[in-house]
Amino acid sequence: MSQHFLLSARARTISIRDVARLGDEEAYALFKSIRFVENAGEPFCPYCGIDAVYEYRSRRVFKCKGCDKQFSATSGTVFRSRKMSYADIMLAVVLFVNGVNGNAALRLSRDLGCSYKTAFVLHKKLSRVMASMQAEVQPTGMVDIDGAYIGGSIRQENLVKDRKGDGRKQFNTKRRSIVTARERRIGGRSRAWVVPTEKAADPSLKRTVNAAAHVVTDESPAYSRYFMHFADHSTVNHSVGLVVDGVHTNLIEAQHARIRRAERGVYLHINGNHAQRFADELSWRDDFRRLDNGQQFRMVLTRALKLSPDLELVGYWQKRPEWLRSINRRRGLRALTLKRKGRPSASISTYSQAATA
Template identity: 45%
Template sequence: MAQHFLLSTKARSLSLRQVFRMGEDEAYGVFCELRWPENDGGPICPRCGCTEAYHISTRRKFKCVGCHHQFSVTSGTIFASRKMSFGDLLAAIVIFVNGAKGISALQMSRDLDVQYKTAFVLSHKLREAMAQELAERELNGIVEIDGGYFGGYVKQENYKADRKDRRLSVNRTGKRQCVVIMRERGGKSLPFVVRNEGDAVPYVRDHVGTLATIHADEGTGWDALHAGWDTKRVNHSIAFKDKGVCTNQAESFFSRLRRMETGTHHHIAGPYLYAYAGEASWREDNRRVDNGSQAMMVANAAMGAKVSRNWKGYWQR
C-alpha cells in the first residue's frame, strides 16, 4: 500500500523550530522579499512607485525620496496596522497551513500566546487572502458539481411525541445554507454559498467553460445544466459511480469541510461560511504540496492582498 503524502518526508519542508530560529530580522527580510520581489526585497513606494527610499531603522519604516511618503513593508496589505512581530506572523502562517483539517483560533491563540480575538481575525485575514485567486477562476475539462447543506441545526425535543421531522422546510430555522463546489478533475476547485443547489446555475455559467463536461447527481436543481453543457448524471441511490460518471472529488471536498466543522471549528455557518469553504477548497487543491511551499503561497497572497474592509477594526466595529 502506498504511503500517504502527509506521512512522507516530502510533506515537511518547514517547521516552527526553523521559524523561531530565524529571528526577527530574518523574518522581516522574508516579508520584504515577498512584498517587493521585483526589487530583490528593496522598498518600493506604494504611493508613487519610486524605488529610492530612506530607511528609518528605529521603526522599520521607509521614507520615499520622491513623494516623502512614509511606509512599511505591510502598508496597504492585509497586515496593515499590525502589532504582532514578523516572527510571530510567519509562525502563525506556518501553524495555519500545518492543520490539514484547519486550525481553530483558540488553538492558535494558545500556540502564539495572543488573545483569541487576535487569532480569530488573523485567521480570517489569511482566508480572505487565499480566496483572492478564486474570483477569476475558470474550470474546464471534466467538472464535478455537488452541493452540501450547512447550518440551521434544530435540536430534537426531549420527548418523542414532541419531536418534528427536521427534513421538512417548515421545521427548519431558515439559517441553513448550501455550499456548492465545482471541481475540475486533476485541477482546481471553486466553492459558492447559495440558498439552494439550483441557485448556483448562474455561477456555473460564469466560471465553467462551454466545452467542459459536467458530472452531477440526480438533484433536480442541476436539470438546467443540460441546456448549456454536456452534462452527465449519476443516481446515488443506485451507485456512486456509473460508467465513469461520478462526483467523488466533490464529495472529497465535502468530507474535508465536514471534518473541519465537526472536529476543528464546530460552527462554520452564517456569514463566514464562504470563508471556511474557500479554505477547504484551497487545502484540497494543494493537498500534495509541502508545508513550506504552502506557507509561502499564503504569505505571498497576504502580502499581495489589499487592506481588508471586512476584518480591519473588526472588534471595534
C-alpha cells in the same frame, strides 16, 4: 507499497520549530524579501514605485526620496497597522496552513499567546487571502458539480413524546448549501459558492464554468437542464450506487467530506456571515493538498503582501457602521474625529446622506 505524499518527508519542508527559532532580525529580513520580491528583496516605494528609499532602522520605516512618503514592509497589505511582530505573523501563517481541515481562531490564539479577537481577525484575513486565489478559478474540461448542506439541523427533544416528526428531516432557516465545481484532472482547481439552495447557485455556475466543459452531476433537479448550456452533461443516480456505468462524482464528494470534518471537528459552527470565507478556505486547502507546507506558506504570505486591506475587517471589533467602512475609511474616521471634538465638517453631512441613501 509506496508511501502517501502527505506522510512522506517531501510534504514537510517548513516546521513551526524552524519559524519559532528565527530571531527578530532574521524574521524581518525574510519578511522583507517576500514583500519586495519583484525587486530582489530591496524595498521600493508602494506609492510611486521608485527604489530610491532610505530606512529608519530604529523604527523599521522607509522613506521615499521621490514622494517623501513613509512606509513599512506591511504598508498597503492585509497586515497594515500591525501590532504583532514579523516573527509572530509568519508563525501564524505556518500554523494556519498546517491545519489540514482548518485551524480554529481559539486554537490560534492559544498557540500565539494573543487575544481571541486578534486571532479571529487574523484568521479571517488569511481566509480572504485564500479566497482571492479561488476567485480567479474558471473550471474547464471535465468538471464535477455537487452541493453539500451545512448547519441548520435542529437538536431533538430529550423525551420522545416531545419530538415532532423525524428529527433528521427538520431544518431551520440558517441552513446553507455549499455548491462546488471542481476540475477532474491532476492539479485541478475548484470554486465554491454559499447559497440557500443548490438551485440558487445556477447563475454563478453558468457564469464561471466554461461553456465547453463536460459537467458531471447527480440527478438533482437543480442540474436537470445543464445539457442545454454545457458541451456535455453526465449524471449519476446515487440511489443506485456511487459509481454507475463509470460515471461518478467521488472527487467532489471527498472535498465535501473535508468541509463536514472541518464543521464538526474544527470550527464546530460555521456562521452564515462568514460561510463563504470558510468555503473558499477549505476549497483552497483541497486544491493544494499535494503541495508541501513550505510552498503553501510562501503562497499565502506572498498573496497576503499583495492584497489591499479588507475594509470589512478594519476596526472589526470597534463596531463601526458598515456604510462608513464601505465609503472611505480615512475620510470617514477623520469626520468622526471632528464630530467627537465638536468641530463642524462638510464631510459629516456627506456621509450622513450616504448612510440614509
